[in-house]
Amino acid sequence: xxxxxxxxxxxxxxxxxxxxxxxxxxxxxxxxxxxxxxxxxxxxxxxxxxxxxxxxxxxxxxxxxxxxxxxxxxxxxxxxxxxxxxxxxxxxxxxxxxxxxxxxxxxxxxxxxxxxx
Amino acid sequence: xxxxxxxxxxxxxxxxxxxxxxxxxxxxxxxxxxxxxxxxxxxxxxxxxxxxxxxxxxxxxxxxxxxxxxxxxxxxxxxxxxxxxxxxxxxxxxxxxxxxxxxxxxxxxxxxxxx
Numbered sequence: 001x002x003x004x005x006x007x008x009x010x011x012x013x014x015x016x017x018x019x020x021x022x023x024x025x026x027x028x029x030x031x032x033x034x035x036x037x038x039x040x041x042x043x044x045x046x047x048x049x050x051x052x053x054x055x056x057x058x059x060x061x062x063x064x065x066x067x068x069x070x071x072x073x074x075x076x077x078x079x080x081x082x083x084x085x086x087x088x089x090x091x092x093x094x095x096x097x098x099x100x101x102x103x104x105x106x107x108x109x110x111x112x113x114x115x116x117x
Numbered sequence: 118x119x120x121x122x123x124x125x126x127x128x129x130x131x132x133x134x135x136x137x138x139x140x141x142x143x144x145x146x147x148x149x150x151x152x153x154x155x156x157x158x159x160x161x162x163x164x165x166x167x168x169x170x171x172x173x174x175x176x177x178x179x180x181x182x183x184x185x186x187x188x189x190x191x192x193x194x195x196x197x198x199x200x201x202x203x204x205x206x207x208x209x210x211x212x213x214x215x216x217x218x219x220x221x222x223x224x225x226x227x228x229x230x231x232x
Contacts, residue, residue, distance in 0.1 A: 033218040043207065045160075045223040047118075052218060091159065095218055104150065105221055107160045 004108035023092030031097035040088040123224035140210030145190035154207040
């Protein structure tokens with residue numbers, strides 16, 4: 001059975017600090033997809049990144065970077081030089097290739113990030 | 118990415134009544150998904166709605182409580198029936214961007230409060 005664990009419930013950092021949000025997943029599928037979403041206080045869910053299980057290359061997009069390690073079943077998200085606008089709840093999610101409901105995402109419980117000015 | 122419009126954006130309803138939430142997409146999509154996000158919680162899939170067939174419900178969700186319609190490839194509705202305060206949640210419509218493994222894109226959600 002699939003599972004996504006975000007052990008950090010809440011994190012507070014001071015503006016300009018770096019912060020890493022942890023995500024650990026469980027799946028029996030050999031082909032799967034991992035995602036990060038941002039949910040700002042306004043409530044909408046914003047897609048940030050997708051990774052498939054065959055692509056362990058780390059990715060950087062501006063101040064955001066993602067570290068995917070199959071050996072530890074982790075897909076961590078780092079924000080460098082954090083800004084107040086980064087304050088949001090961040091969700092890690094998993095989709096399995098073999099699941100009957102195509103594209104269904106299983107979400108972690110989220111990490112609430114507060115960036116203090 | 119698809120533009121997803123949900124109505125209403127929020128509502129306050131009385132116990133025992135029903136609310137129908139509409140989801141309109143600006144392009145044709147095969148699958149639409151309805152999620153629930155209870156206060157301070159993560160997202161849980163309620164059901165998958167395919168055009169031309171019955172919706173597929175996840176464990177813990179039943180058609181009598183959450184009937185879904187999917188009359189065409191751009192529109193779906195979710196009804197929350199016989200509401201109780203426990204139904205107070207954000208309800209989100211989502212669609213897949215493409216093939217299996219593609220990200221889901223979400224509407225802005227309907228924030229429901231049941232008194």
